[in-house]
Amino acid sequence: MSVVEKAIGLLNHFSTARPEIGLSEFCRLARRDKATTYRHLTALEAVGLVEQNPTTRAYRIGPAALRLAELREATVPRRDGVLQPLATLADRTGESAHVSVLSGSSLHSLAVHESTRHSTRVVIDVAILPLHATASGISAVAFGAPELRDAALANMNRFTDFTPTTPEALDAAVAEARRTGISTSDSGFEAGVHGMAAPIYDQSGALAGAVAVASVATRMTAEQEFTNRTALVEAARQITRNWGGTVPAVVEAAWADTLTPMPREDAAR
Amino acid sequence: MSVVEKAIGLLNHFSTARPEIGLSEFCRLARRDKATTYRHLTALEAVGLVEQNPTTRAYRIGPAALRLAELREATVPRRDGVLQPLATLADRTGESAHVSVLSGSSLHSLAVHESTRHSTRVVIDVAILPLHATASGISAVAFGAPELRDAALANMNRFTDFTPTTPEALDAAVAEARRTGISTSDSGFEAGVHGMAAPIYDQSGALAGAVAVASVATRMTAEQEFTNRTALVEAARQITRNWGGTVPAVVEAAWADTLTPMPREDAAR
DNA sequence: ACCAATGGTTCATATAATGAACCGATGCAG
DNA sequence: CTGCATCGGTTCATTATATGAACCATTGGT
Structure with a gap:
């Protein structure tokens, strides 16, 4: 170093x-x-x-x-296109919402919005998110370049008892994320924190980052999970649009499948 | 280094x-x-x-x-208190306005606002302002700690034919700034650029930086100079208030003197 | 097919980073 | 007021790390 x-x-x-x-x-x-x-x-x-x-x-x-931040925004405007969808996401879910951007093979926190609905909430205060232990990281591995999996495997710190530390555990989480379009991490980074994340894209067509919701784990119910999922998909679509990207058809399909599990009448569009 | x-x-x-x-x-x-x-x-x-x-x-x-910028703002909110007065300053003068902050003995550019009134305008694109060659720097030396004069003298680069490069030239500019509360630099850093600056203060009570107007030199008239001076004083007062500081009485007195040169009925206040 | 750029890499050399020990100042407890 | 603990900051011999000339491999223009 x-x-x-x-x-x-x-x-x-x-x-x-x-x-x-x-x-x-x-x-x-x-x-x-x-x-x-x-x-x-x-x-x-x-x-x-x-x-x-x-x-x-x-x-x-x-x-x-x-x-430096001013120059960054002048060069790669990201922040502006994120704040409003992030606030909406936090509002709709009642949980802490945050967005991270991919730079090389690390995920940097870009913006955070905490909901005020509950008196207990998750505080996100970290610069670089580990790829294997956070929902955002799993999204990056699942929907980003293959090198990201190597980068994740190269640094599999155990943060809690639930942190995935084997290639198999990582791949399982990644496969689930690819199937549903939403990645999940239950206490993988910090005990008692449940995370869900969706991929976001920019004009280059490649994965640009992830939008995530971090909930207090004890508050997670099936209903809350569905709310998070719906709100996440909406936020990911908006941010992707604001960044001049398009959501790949395969991701849209995965989202459509899990959001309307039984009937699939409005799956198109 | x-x-x-x-x-x-x-x-x-x-x-x-x-x-x-x-x-x-x-x-x-x-x-x-x-x-x-x-x-x-x-x-x-x-x-x-x-x-x-x-x-x-x-x-x-x-x-x-x-x-980093987010943390900076959370720790020392500055930028927010500057943007609005800066826009007003640029509007009232029709010139480029900018604010710099003092950190140790160097002056860092914090924010810039360019007026759209004229098609030609000064573009401020520099990170650290030299103390001896810019209006903002002269203000810092005039109203800041005595060490700033030493720092200025230690680094008297000649940028143009008009750059003050002797202690005498520096002291003359500083004396004028102290007398009027406004510093001036005509083509001292960049040829054809006329700068005027006023000191700004924060909650610590010490000099915190400077607010400046940079004009195209050929556009400077007595009238324009008076407009700049008035608008600068107003901007410096506002920014200082937003940063939780107070303008020292001696500076307020200098401003009052030059803004109402003949009668001095409303000098108090 | 060539030339002149570009981004990136190698390795012996020399420069610059390191940290244990030290200093003076401040604050606190007895 | 004395002794102890902690603070920010400094010194200097030791050693690790930064350096840059020379070297590739690609790319784009002519």
Whole structure:
């Protein structure tokens, strides 16, 4: 791992729950010594990616982040086409909704919307989603390029007792996702969190990311699952349209099958 | 300069005008060899700060930028408090308006708004503003901590024939800014660009940055200058209020003096 | 069929990253 | 006010890591 990755990796320890981090705390989080951590932080500070709270001396994300994000949206506009469908999804399901984008073979969180219906809800606060342990990741493997399966297999960390850690377990989840058009992960990443996700596409025609709903597992009923499924399909269609893509016929067919299991009169369209 | 700074420094070559950059072009821009540039780019790619356009192989800003910006906003909400006053400023003056924030002793561009009144306008496309050669920088030196003057003197690049490159020239501009509350830079950074700036403050009570108007120099008249000055003061007050700061009395006094030069009946308030 | 680009890779060399130990400041308990 | 713990920051010999000239393999233009 290069110095650059190590240094920038420090930024991953920031979250909305932990927006400012002191030097010593950084050393503990990053499991590195003080001198190295300090130099990395001052380097990041020099380029504006972090700055120090002048009163507490704690470090926080710096202003350069804003400029980079502006450039990103100017280059690859994604965020705008996502916020409205995401809000609707969170509303309709009453759960936390989020969208991730595929970059190379990793899935980056793009936007989150938490519903206020329940007092308990899932907080998504992670930068890079593991491919094998999240519903979004399973969607990526199921509907993305074959290399994504290799990438998933190359990094099968066990997060909970339910994390799929064998190729067979992964393939089973992937097969189910391909059959229904919706991937599922029950406590695979975090215990007590039930995730469902659908693939989204952009103008390139290739898989671009995933839209997902994260529910408190104890709240999942057959009815809730059907609501999630319906709302997810709608959100995936909208985001795909906003990004200038089209949902592949095979995915639309899978969605149609599971949404109208018995009669299939309106399966066309 | 550490590797981290070099690698992240590559990101500064992106701009709205040049949103994607190939490997060879990067080597030329960064004046570094291919192998090094390539390794830096792959490191940045690994952390999601850049990604490759799958078809052209050119590099562009990656999705991690969005997450960092989101965290920045959650930690230090700035941008929201700037956009509306900036649009008003651009509207009232008919020129390009922009805001920069101070981080340590460098001035980072935060937001830009271009007026559509004229077909020719100034395009601001720079990440870090030089302290000695821009109106915003002069404002920072004039109203910020004394160390900023040292930082300015330590890096007096000559950009044009009009760039102040002596301590005397700098101090003269700074004195004028302190007297009027508005700094000026005529073609100091880019030929033909006339800049005016006012200081802005945040909740810490210290200088937080500057708001500026960049005009095509040939369009500057006494009337235009007065319009800019008035609109700048209003924008600086609004942004400062939005950031939870207060304008120091001495700056308010300087503004009042130059805005009502002859009578001073309503100087109080 | 050629040339001039491009993106990417190799490997000996030299430079830059590393971390244990250290410093001074601050805060707290007895 | 003394002693202890923790904080942010610094030093310097050791060593790992970054470097870049030279090298491929492709691509696109003429």
